[in-house]
Amino acid sequence: MNPGPLSAAVAQLCQRLTPQVGSRTAAGFAEVLRRLGAPLQVAVAGRIKSGKSTLVNALIGRRVAPTDIGECTRLVTRFHYGTVDRVEVVFTDGRKQVLPFDADGMIPASLGVDLDTVSHLEAYLTSAVLRDLTVIDTPGLGSLDAASVARTESELLGEPGKGADALDEVSRNAVVGAEAVLYVVTQTVRSDDRAALAAFTAATASREAGPVNAIAVLNKADTIVPETVAGSGGDLWQAATLLAAHQAETLKPRVADVLPMIGLLAETAETGGFTSTDADALRQLAALDETTRATMLLSADLFLSWDAPVPAATREHLLTRLDLHGIGTALDLLTADPGLTAGNLRRGLLEASGLAAVLAKLDLVFKARADGIKAAAALASVTALARASGDPGERQRVHDAIEVLLAKPEAHQLRLLEALTLVTSGQVAMPEDLAEEVLRVGGSAKVDEQLGLRGRPHPELLAYALERAGWWRAFASFGATPAQSRVAHVVHRAYFLIWQQLGGGSR
The missing domain is CATH 3.40.50.300 (P-loop containing nucleotide triphosphate hydrolases)
Structure with a gap:
């Protein structure tokens, strides 16, 4: 698997640092490098x-x-x-x-x-x-x-x-x-x-x-x-x-x-556990009168023991694959469309599963954020390895190298993930409404969800991103504690990048 740009940057950092650290830390870096290249x-x-x-x-x-x-x-x-x-x-x-x-x-x-x-x-x-x-x-x-x-x-x-x-x-x-x-x-x-x-x-x-x-x-x-x-x-x-x-x-x-x-329904529909034979048995049950169907679906015992054209062993198989709710869902689908094919019935069950x-x-x-997640995890690992080494010089070299990496504009996503972790873990205390905003901006990959304006028109998104960028910049300079200011500068930058992404300042 080819690493993304952030993971590649962290990998290069590990490679550069390896000759400058002890053997234990170097062994840890080798494991970090292996994982950066894996799914x-x-x-x-x-x-x-x-x-x-x-x-x-x-x-x-x-x-x-x-x-x-x-x-x-x-x-x-x-x-x-x-x-x-x-x-x-x-x-x-x-x-x-x-x-x-x-x-x-x-x-x-x-x-x-x-x-x-x-x-x-x-x-x-x-x-x-x-x-x-x-x-x-x-x-x-x-x-x-x-x-x-x-x-x-x-x-x-x-x-x-x-x-x-x-x-x-x-x-x-x-x-x-x-x-x-x-x-x-x-x-x-x-x-x-x-x-x-x-x-x-x-x-x-x-x-x-x-x-x-x-x-x-x-x-x-x-x-x-x-x-x-x-x-x-x-x-x-x-x-x-x-x-x-x-x-x-x-x-x-x-x-x-x-x-x-509904995990069982998802497993059966997605893994090939639902067959045309199962569909045929369900079709026979769907042909029963409504009262009989409703009675059979009251309990597993009634479903297995009630007099019906489908053998009890087949019904027991259906129970293990679909359970009563899945069987009821299938019968409803077949009642609405008796001509439903086995494939379409499977797809209907899959849709009903929530998978x-x-x-x-x-x-x-x-998946969409794998590069950032992996890179952030790797940096946390690199930091912990240096801290565990017991060598102050080694810790400082690793710290300085990470700060240089994080200062690059393309590494802003890592700064945002770090800020999110600081707030959600309680290491940086924030008023509840601001903590919620940090979580929202850093916890989604969709712009409208980051802004808390799902489905809103483009001009509204553009204006709000610029407004919040200005607010967080002001907060970072006036009223925030030093720890809060560090987070606020990152959130300000996130909003500004969203504004640019939406086309702000392009004219």
Whole structure:
């Protein structure tokens, strides 16, 4: 993968500094360079049974991650792009053992090895999605299996290297870790979800995940009872949308957004789990009278036991693939259009899953900003490595080199990400309304969203960008504390660049 311009600039900085630092720091720089040239690493995290592996399968477009509790769900699995499908078992001593996927194309249910000796799994797939993202499936936080949680923390936050150039604990924690987080929640956000989300560092150096590199998914939206959500009007998806918005407020500023989704429906529709045979069975059920259909959909037991032309075994298969809500959605689609083809029915189910919105947000928050996220994470790692070295001269050389890089106009995005991190982490205190504005300007890739004027006409955007640029410049000079002034100058510059981007001053 070719690094973007910001990542390339940080890579050049590491290369220039390597001869000027000690061997430990140089080893860390080598790892930073390797990661700068690799796809963005996105960890799918969350509590046990939240549906993480199901979401992973939907994202990749193949049913490869095991979703039932078993050996592999206790291990961290990294999914990479590869020209040959294979699984590598990586042991704690550095050894690797290659395994094929099983007959169904999934990671084998049993690895045939002692799990206590396993560090993690590396899975390579010919999936186009993985050209841009490395997807990391993690064991559930809150599991009773302490070893599984420890593996998650070790793999995402760092694990010991091997050999003479192995990094010490502080150094490895500065260079190993997911660069972005997709956090999965269900209807209730527990008090420790916020803490668990913060524990997944973006590149470490204790730089916590935030709205630049973290989004959340409200999974299993089909289990929501609409009547319990005020303002839903009894509509399931409206209820899910309202609940997701509430959770976004609860998790702020840890995540950029919370999006509702039905993971099982997305997995089945996106990974080839929905077949023409399934469509034919649903078509037979759709032909039943409305009262019978409604009765069968009251519970799984009734759906399986009610007298119907579709065999019970087929109905059980439909339940495992779609659940009752998905089946009801399919029947509604077929009732509205009895001639619907299997392909169009699959697309209708996919649309009903909410996956498209999640993928769009991934593109907006992660993929479109991967260069900046990776470069910022790398700079945080470089800073932490120099700090951990214990050599004041080395720290100063690294600091000076970074300041020279950040002074360049093309590096402004890094300044903005740094300012956003300072504000959202509480290192720089800001009035709530100004903190919200910093978060908005730094947390989106779309100009109208950065300005808080989504869908507004171009002249209004242009005028507002110039107005806010002037306001933040004045604030930086009069009334701001020194720390606030540093952030204010960055936000002023961001607004001015937006104004230029919109055509301001071009005449």
